[in-house]
Amino acid sequence: MKRVIGVVLGTALTLVAPLPTSAAAAPPGLTTLGTAGWTVLTSATATQGGAKISTPGFDTSSWLKVRPDDAGAPGTEITALLQNNKCADVFVADNMKTCFGTQKKNSGPVTTAQFATPWWFRTDFDASLAAGQTASLVVNGVVGKADVWVDGKELATSSTVTGAYTKFTFDVSSVLKSGANSLAVEVYPNDPSKMLTLDDVDWNQLPPDNNTGIQFPVQLLVAGGLSVGNAHVVQSNATDLSSSKLTVKADVSNGSGSSQTGTATATITPPSGGTPITVSQNVTVPAHGKTTVTFPVQTISHPQVWWPYQMGAQPLYTVDTTVTGGNSTHEQFGIRTITTALVGKSASAPDGVRQYSVNGQPFVVRGGGFAPDLFLRYDSADVARQIALLKNMGLNVIRLEGHLPPDDFFQQMDRAGMLIDSGQQCCDFWETPTTDTATLNLLTLSAQTIGENERDHPSVFTYSWSDNEPSAKVETAELNGFKAADFSQPVISSAEYKSSPQLGASGEKEGPYDYVPPNYWYDTSHYDSGDDRTNAGGSWGFDSEESAGDTVPTLDSINRFLSASDQSNLWQNPSFNQYHANYETGHGGYKFGTLYTFDTALTNRYGKWSDLASYVEEAQVQNYENTRAQFEAFMDHSTNAEAPATGTIYWQANKGWPTLLWDLYNYDGDQAGSFFGAKKANQSLHALFAIDNNTVTLDNLTGSTQGNVSVEAKVYDTNGKVLDDQGVNGLSLTPQQVRNSVVKPKVPTSAPNNVYFVELLVKQNNQIVDRNVYWEPTSKQDSVNWSSTLGNPQATMSSYADLTGLKSLAQAKVSATASTTSAAGPDGADRVTKVTVTNTSTTSTVGFFLRADVRRGTVGGAEQPGDNQVTSTLWDDNDITLWPSESQTLTVTWKSSDLKGATPVVSLSGWNVGKFDVNA
DSSP states (O other): OOOEEEEEEEEEOOOOOOOOOOTTOOOOOEEEETTTOEEEEETTTTOOOHEEEEEEHHHOOOOOOEEOOOOOEEEEHHHHHHHSSSTTTTTTTTHHHHHHHOOSSSSSSOSGGGSSSSEEEEEEEOOOOOOOOOOEEOOOHHHSSSEETTEEEEEEEEEEEEEEEEOEEEEEETOOEEEEEEEEEEEEEEOOOSSOOOOOOOTTOOOOOOOOOOOOEEEEEEEEEEEEEEEEEEEEEOOTTTTEEEEEEEEEEEEEEOOEEEEEEEEEEEEGOOOOOOEEEEEEEEEEOOEEEEEEEEEEEOOBBBOTTTOOOOOOEEEEETTSOOOOEEEEOBBBBBEEEEEEEOOOOTTTTEEEEEETEEOEEEEEOOOOOTTTTEEEHHHHHHHHHHHTTTOOOOEEESSSHHHHHHHHHHHHHOOEEOOOOOOSSSSSSSHHHHHHHHHHHHHHHHOOOHHTTTEEEEEOOOOOOOOOHHHHHHHHHHHHOOOOEESSOOOSSOOEEETEEEEEOOOOOOOOOOGGGGGOOOOOOOOTTTTTTTSSEEEEEEEEOOOOOHHHHHHHHHHHHHHHHHHHHHTOTTTOOOOOBBBBSOOBBBBBHHHHHHHHOOOOOOOOHHHHHHHHHHHHHHHHHHHHHHHHHHHSSSSEEEEEEOSSOOSOOOSSSSSSSTTTTOOOHHHHEEEEEHHHHEEEEEETTTTTEEEEEEOOOOOEEEEEEEEEEETOOOEEEEEEEEEEEEETTTEEEEOOOOOSSGGGGEEEEEEEEETTTTEEEEEEEEEESSOOOOOOHHHTTTTTTSSSEEOOOOOOGGGGOOOOOOOOEEEEEEOOGGGOEEEEEEEEEEOOSSSSSSSSEEEEEEEEETTTTTTTTOOOHHHTEEOOSSSSEEOOOOOOOOEEEGHHHHHOOOOEEEEEEEEEHHHHHOOO
């Protein structure tokens, strides 16, 4: 008789009699299967069937050999092929299509022949149980659906095992042999239109296998008479966080055929090894039963409080549980309080807009959508690198839309102090599920699994549905799952301006997604009269996903993944469907396969380019100013009484492959203009030029009061003449304070080349801590045709700003010096280079948009040929602008291993400065 429990790891297990005693009995606990490797093959070739394939000793010598990833999982079908050298340079040009074909639907069945049949995933393992021990197989979800076999016996069919975020526990006590055993999982092709799995929406070219495979580890739980699991902490914190009441809960399960009594123990250990708190409780569990133990409440006075990284420290407590003769659990948690409310009701937001607070402090969400590797290959070191990039930009939130990574990801985010807006996928079965009993039960199980995975992570501050709000039945089913998991963070009904029966109004909106001009972001007077407020104007409310579309990488990055013909089309053919945009063709509306809209704006605003290099240079400037404007506008308008700007999530922060669409940094870590524009906007103590009213706003994004601050605003024409110079001294800002109109520069209505500059200098204790430069048109402005724009993912323009006068800037003379020392830095960096850049022009010539890079060079100071960029860099500033006699020292950290034995040099170039190198 098969026994399957569709519950999360560590909950009740229905078990049968244990195996006979073995000389080398397995210790109780949870282990990951397949750590020594898996073998994978399509069922079109492996036709022997599950009974034979899952038998120990079955010959898999001709199968694909697969190493598990850092999550302990074998991954997808394409992962197996890549590990066996079936496609060289899969992300270069259109190699993925050449190797594997094209998946034609973003939410639908697999359309490529070799992946349209099930594939087998097989591994061997040893298991020897002592008398009284039981064993359970834990399947932590699959992408697709699966039949599960162990030692020639089918444990469950694909009618049971489905869902990317479900956990199923199977009794295997009577199945396992003493010694060698075999697991075989036949995974059926993923169909996101019918399964609660995942897909890539319109983010990338679609993986031709539709991500079919095993994303999370398959595990074996060995237990004694009693076992403990599902341990977690429920918090009740004082409003002022002067105390915290902690309730530890855990499930104690009995796998034997008779009632068992034992002692369950929970230990809470403070951060940094403080004095632990230990509580114990006797528990009696009936045969094959489960009892939830709720330990006595423990009150901690003056707890160590977890904060987002810009606002404070990230102390983590631990909770360990044990049960007599059984296994143990270990979890981390942070003490902190998240609250949310709808604020600022207005005509544009009749229900108000969503605002979040952490530990009683309201904050503006400044985030980015996060995407996993295209083939779901989890890499812990890569995640650490991306966290360093996110924090370097000053983002405080990432959004996970339907792609929920392994636990290590959440642990790293906890330690980093990076908040997570978690939630469901749009545009597939998650959004439009049927309401039959089986589907509703699967939704409940999925929500319970997700809730149990995320509940103790202080980084997770909310969970939301995506575009569409749930129906009453779906909402109830999933909320029941979250309740069963004791998931206590705010759950939001939609990422659009919609409502659901129990959760009510979401207070969020979405869009735009393609090019809009910088002043679009400052608009607060236009909104779509439709209920969802999608693509409905600029910096008001909480926008769950939005950007101005395409991101053009640097030439270094472009040369790594675009073919010669792709590069030629990039600067010569705006209508060309770029494989590295996404799978869609054409442009306009929800079609993002070309850079047409971006390029049209670039041509009109900055003028025509002459080659790839000049195209890339212009694109960097346009990306920088637009990304900066998006984030700054939301800070500037966060003080509005009606529909205040409470959050913006850039769509997207990253991609799972090299891209030309929606990213702040590329797959290779490339930091283009969009990256440094976002970084500039999100400086901890920062002055911005609000282009809707030509005033200066000062903000403090730290967790402490910043005093003795001054702001100076200078206005220049393109000939370097100072047109205005104003300032204010002695300012003080409380944590998260935004102060509008601290300075109002006098800007010209006409100037040489129809362009002027505004330079903002922030000093604290007489030291420059922030430099911010804007280039603005004097006459012809960006003008949005709002009647044709509202509701559309891009702006229809009545006119474009005229910034073509920047092409007439005289060549500037710039010098640079650099020195490198050994020092520890973020993301494992062991080198720090300081680059001092000085505008040495003898005339009043600005050095515009100056870019520095660390490169592999020769002893003589020349660059090595080929790809010589050191990609592990984290800069404190870049893409800077300087006037004569001005100097700025840039600090960059990097890894010496990235030099590959070469000598470090720093290259410098700019809009009107030719490239040169200096020794570092």
